[in-house]
Amino acid sequence: MVEIEKPSSQNRYLNKNIVQKLNSITSGQQARTRTNIAELDRVLGGGVVPGSVILLGGDPGIGKSTLALQWLVAQHPAVKSLYVSGEESIQQILLRAKRLGLDNTPIDLVSENRLEVVIEILPNYEMIVIDSIQALHAEGISSVSGSISQVREVADHLTRCAKANGVSVLIIGHVTKEGSIAGPKVLEHMVDTVLYFEGDASSRFRLIRSFKNRFGSINEIGVFFITETGLKEISSPSVMFLSGRNREAPGSVVLVAYEGNRSLLVEVQGLLDKTNLSNPRRLCVGLDSQRVILLLAILQRHGGISISDQDVFVNVAGGLKVSESGADVAIVSAIISSLTNKPFPADTVCFGEIGLAGEIRPVQRGEERLHEAAKLGFKRALLPDGNKVSERPPKMEIVRVKEIGEIIEWLV
Numbered sequence: 001m002v003e004i005e006k007p008s009s010q011n012r013y014l015n016k017n018i019v020q021k022l023n024s025i026t027s028g029q030q031a032r033t034r035t036n037i038a039e040l041d042r043v044l045g046g047g048v049v050p051g052s053v054i055l056l057g058g059d060p061g062i063g064k065s066t067l068a069l070q071w072l073v074a075q076h077p078a079v080k081s082l083y084v085s086g087e088e089s090i091q092q093i094l095l096r097a098k099r100l101g102l103d104n105t106p107i108d109l110v111s112e113n114r115l116e117v118v119i120e121i122l123p124n125y126e127m128i129v130i131d132s133i134q135a136l137h138a139e140g141i142s143s144v145s146g147s148i149s150q151v152r153e154v155a156d157h158l159t160r161c162a163k164a165n166g167v168s169v170l171i172i173g174h175v176t177k178e179g180s181i182a183g184p185k186v187l188e189h190m191v192d193t194v195l196y197f198e199g200d201a202s203s204r205f206r207l208i209r210s211f212k213n214r215f216g217s218i219n220e221i222g223v224f225f226i227t228e229t230g231l232k233e234i235s236s237p238s239v240m241f242l243s244g245r246n247r248e249a250p251g252s253v254v255l256v257a258y259e260g261n262r263s264l265l266v267e268v269q270g271l272l273d274k275t276n277l278s279n280p281r282r283l284c285v286g287l288d289s290q291r292v293i294l295l296l297a298i299l300q301r302h303g304g305i306s307i308s309d310q311d312v313f314v315n316v317a318g319g320l321k322v323s324e325s326g327a328d329v330a331i332v333s334a335i336i337s338s339l340t341n342k343p344f345p346a347d348t349v350c351f352g353e354i355g356l357a358g359e360i361r362p363v364q365r366g367e368e369r370l371h372e373a374a375k376l377g378f379k380r381a382l383l384p385d386g387n388k389v390s391e392r393p394p395k396m397e398i399v400r401v402k403e404i405g406e407i408i409e410w411l412v
């Protein structure tokens, strides 16, 4: 029989005030240090909380080291900081700094991959950058740098040491293919904030997205583009994403997406091409390919349009990844426009979700999307009938659609 321990008033911990009443705690607003890079502050929820640990993940070569250096320089001299490079020599860091025009700022640098050394000098600073976690090595662990046990051990030590000393740490982690080398995923639960660098190698845009933030909201995005002299912020990303659009081309549709708590205008492109393949190709870039296949089935069943003899390619221009279902109307419009070879009206934007019965469903933030479109001079919007709009931007014509047939009717 299991014996249940009786609660006793002599409980060792109860009298030590480790338990507090929720309503008796006074809230100390977390002070934040601004990075002075507005897009970065936005993603962080207002700046760096002192003593917090931030993980910055991304593919090799995407720009993590560049951003980290720019970050420290932007905070100088308000924040005393150290850049620890386990991968590059001091000379290499200097070369990068020269290229970025940042070599006149007295930031402390060290090229070091022994964790013990880093831990010893860490308390002298307010913020340190670890570039990268995979290059650091803890003495007590026999496995090679970058292995799961090393990465965990190093991150755990750093995190505890940082918290104890109130030092903020920016940990850089390479996203790696699954294998013996551990990527940032194994660290996500240990740190306060997780940021990921996104972007196509071929595109100049870079996105920083927050996946986890104990001190702010998640899914915020910051938009940058790369230049010879480092990352530059984009204050109006919609203008950039639409630059280079051929307004008269069939298959080009402007979507007002809602990504990262902000409305963004992006170009969705569709291209259909007759094929003899028994399994026609369906290729998507920047969109969920399963979603596009679903939409093709809806288009066939409820729109009466057969695409079974067509290769279908759908792309979001500029390298942005759109994950929301609010892109459905734009995807279907791009497909119809390419199939019929009729351009989608150049002054029109669209958004909306499409259900399996062919119905157009409302999406969040309809009004905000319309205002973003109006700011960029668009005159008309195609949107779900169910989206309430109490304050329409002046001079914006609204076309409401209830089901997929109405989109086809309007377009053709």
Ligand code: TYD
Pocket: 058, 059, 060, 061, 062, 063, 064, 065, 066, 067, 225, 226, 227, 228, 229, 230, 231, 232
């Ligand atoms: P780097 O910061 O070294 O990438 P990571 O640390 O993620 O591996 O940048 C990769 C290369 O891209 C490097 O040669 C510098 C170049 N680069 C620019 O020229 N401009 C930029 O704005 C950025 C971000 C990178």
Ligand code: MG
Pocket: 064, 065, 066, 131
């Ligand atoms: Mg690097």
